[in-house]
Amino acid sequence: MTSNLSEPKLFRLVDANLNRLKEGIRVIEDINRYIYDDQNITSKLKSLRHLAKIDNYLKILPHRDIQNDVLKKSIETELKRESVESLLLANYKRAQEASRVLEEAFKLIDAKKSEDFKTIRYALYALEQENLTGNGKP
Template identity: 55%
Template sequence: MKSDTAPSNDPKFYRLIDANINRLREGIRVVEDVVRYIYDNKETASRLKKIRHQIRFDDPLLLQYRDIRNDVLKKSTKSEMQRETIEEIIKANMKRAQESARVLEEALKLIDPNYAELFKTIRYELYDIEKEL
C-alpha cells in the first residue's frame, strides 16, 4: 500500500531502501555467525536469525534501481578496514544494523507505517541483543 505522499516515482528513494535492507541483513549476519560459530551461543544466534528472516520489503524497484557504480561512498574508510578483536567486529556490525534499521523506519513511514513499525521493533531488539553481548 503506497500513500499519495510516497516518493514512489523517485529511483533514489528505492536505492536508499535497497542499500539499507542489504546493510541491515549483512550486519546481522556477521554478528549471527560470530555468535554461532565462535561463541556457540544457540539462543542469541537463533534470535538474530529470526530477526534477519523478518527483514522483508519485496519490491522489484529495489533491484531495478540499485546503482552500485555511482555510489559516492562505496570505498571503505580506514576505520572500516581496521578491526582488532571479535568484540570490535560485533560492535561495528551491531551499530551498522541498528543505524540501517533506523533509516528504514524513517523512510518507510512515507510508504507504509506498518513497515516502519517493523523496522523500529527490529532496531529495539538489536539494542537488547547488543546489551546482552
C-alpha cells in the same frame, strides 16, 4: 510495499539500507553461531533478519546504483578490527543505523513496515547489550 514508492532515489535508499541491515545482522549471527555457539542469540538474530524482508523486493532492485555511490570506498577505520568484539560492535552499529534509516523511509511507504524496522532496531539494542556485556557469551 505499496505503490506510493515511486521515487528511484528512495528505492536506492531502501535497497542500500536493507542490504546493510541484513549483512550486519548476518555477521553478528554467524559470530554467535560459529564462535560463541550461542543458540539463543543466534536464533533471535535469525528471526530479526527474516523480519527485515519487504514485499516486492524485485521492484527496488533495478534502482541499485553501485557505480554512482559516492562513498563506496572504505575509510581507514573500516579496514581493520582489533577483536571479535570489535567486529560485533561495528556490525551492531551498522545494523542499528540501517534499521533507523529504513524505519524513517518506510514512514513514506508503509507505516506497518516502519514499525517492523523500529522493532528490529530496539531488539538489536537489547541484543548488543546482552552480547557485549558477557551475558551472551559462554
